[in-house]
Amino acid sequence: MPPIGPSTLDADVYRDPQRYELERTSVLNNSWQIICRSSQIANPGDFHVWSGNGENVVITRRPDGGLAGFHNVCQHRGTRIVPESGTGARRFTCRWHNWAYDIHGRVTGVPDRPDFDREALKGLSSPTIDLEEWGGWVWAVLAGPGVAGPLLDWLGSEIAGELSAYRMEEMRLADKVEWEVDVNWKVCVDAFSEYYHAQALHRIPAADVKDARQSTMDVFGRNGMMVVPLQGALDDLRSTLDHNALAICNYNLFPTAVFNCHRVHTQLFRAVPLAVDKTRFEAWELQYDTDDEEYNDSAEMHWEVVKAIVQEDVDEWTNVAAVAGSSAYRQNIFNERECLITHFHRVCDDMLAGGNGLGLEPKHARDSATLH
Ligand code: FES
Ligand SMILES: [Fe+2]
Numbered sequence: 001m002p003p004i005g006p007s008t009l010d011a012d013v014y015r016d017p018q019r020y021e022l023e024r025t026s027v028l029n030n031s032w033q034i035i036c037r038s039s040q041i042a043n044p045g046d047f048h049v050w051s052g053n054g055e056n057v058v059i060t061r062r063p064d065g066g067l068a069g070f071h072n073v074c075q076h077r078g079t080r081i082v083p084e085s086g087t088g089a090r091r092f093t094c095r096w097h098n099w100a101y102d103i104h105g106r107v108t109g110v111p112d113r114p115d116f117d118r119e120a121l122k123g124l125s126s127p128t129i130d131l132e133e134w135g136g137w138v139w140a141v142l143a144g145p146g147v148a149g150p151l152l153d154w155l156g157s158e159i160a161g162e163l164s165a166y167r168m169e170e171m172r173l174a175d176k177v178e179w180e181v182d183v184n185w186k187v188c189v190d191a192f193s194e195y196y197h198a199q200a201l202h203r204i205p206a207a208d209v210k211d212a213r214q215s216t217m218d219v220f221g222r223n224g225m226m227v228v229p230l231q232g233a234l235d236d237l238r239s240t241l242d243h244n245a246l247a248i249c250n251y252n253l254f255p256t257a258v259f260n261c262h263r264v265h266t267q268l269f270r271a272v273p274l275a276v277d278k279t280r281f282e283a284w285e286l287q288y289d290t291d292d293e294e295y296n297d298s299a300e301m302h303w304e305v306v307k308a309i310v311q312e313d314v315d316e317w318t319n320v321a322a323v324a325g326s327s328a329y330r331q332n333i334f335n336e337r338e339c340l341i342t343h344f345h346r347v348c349d350d351m352l353a354g355g356n357g358l359g360l361e362p363k364h365a366r367d368s369a370t371l372h
Pocket of ligand 1: 074075077078096097
């Protein structure tokens with residue numbers, strides 16, 4: 001464990017509407033976040049409409065294979081230009097008064113143009129977003145190009161290297177489940193950043209919990225990593241250090257994504273903030289693309305188990321929501337094994353204060369005993 005130690009956190013971090021507004025502008029919109037799978041917009045003209053963090057964007061596959069994306073907001077009177085994802089786009093037309101946009105968000109057509117003030121229309125665009133593809137995912141920075149730097153720098157070489165081992169770009173999206181939950185987005189991120197709740201909420205057998213206490217955790221830049229030995233695999237893991245095969249590896253990608261990687265399949269657990277007390281929680285299931293029936297059956301079986309476990313996490317948020325406004329809910333008390341949560345909140349705080357969320361790892365984090 002990195003020497004982060006226990007901590008406390010004021011309950012208002014999860015329920016202050018002003019803070020939520022700041023998080024949107026200073027944290028969420030300024031960070032690389034996953035939008036969809038590359039395969040969802042595979043062909044030229046395929047486009048994907050995404051909403052989250054109070055924003056709405058449309059991303060299009062260009063004829064040259066790259067991506068173009070912009071805020072899906074008509075600059076005339078502020079309506080959504082493109083209602084839903086589709087195919088065959090060369091340009092988009094707002095149906096209210098027929099303003100036309102190219103796939104970069106530039107206004108290319110205005111009916112009765114001379115009726116407008118010429119200056120107001122000059123060079124008009126809906127703001128563009130930054131886009132990259134990696135691991136078979138489409139990533140975006142909603143605040144635009146140049147804000148968060150290149151994606152791989154943002155992820156950091158350690159986490160990018162770790163995730164590369166799972167070859168997510170070769171996997172297929174086998175399933176996706178969404179829940180709308182009445183809790184702050186950080187409640188969802190926290191819930192997938194510790195193993196402490198597994199014995200109580202998921203009723204994991206005591207022997208496995210004992211092994212899981214040997215889990216390793218680490219922080220890299222803004223991100224966290226947790227390696228939980230598979231049932232009965234601790235001895236092998238210790239001798240081979242093959243964590244990709246013998247453990248479940250959790251990668252907490254700041255701010256809203258947690259990858260849960262297992263040798264058979266991988267999940268992305270992701271919180272999409274909708275309001276201070278509303279979140280779209282998503283579980284994406286990736287499986288290797290093969291005709292091997294034995295593999296497919298086993299992956300499906302694993303996924304059924306994971307889905308049932310995640311449902312228990314989601315169900316618990318009903319209880320969190322029930323007391324979020326209570327005067328008796330004053331703070332969270334995190335133990336040292338919940339240190340990835342502590343680190344995550346420190347990064348959030350730093351970005352809210354205008355920092356870049358880097359350099360907050362404890363000094364000896366890299367020297368701590370880890371399995372990789
Ligand atoms: S609001 Fe889009 S064209 Fe008028
Ligand atoms: Fe859980």
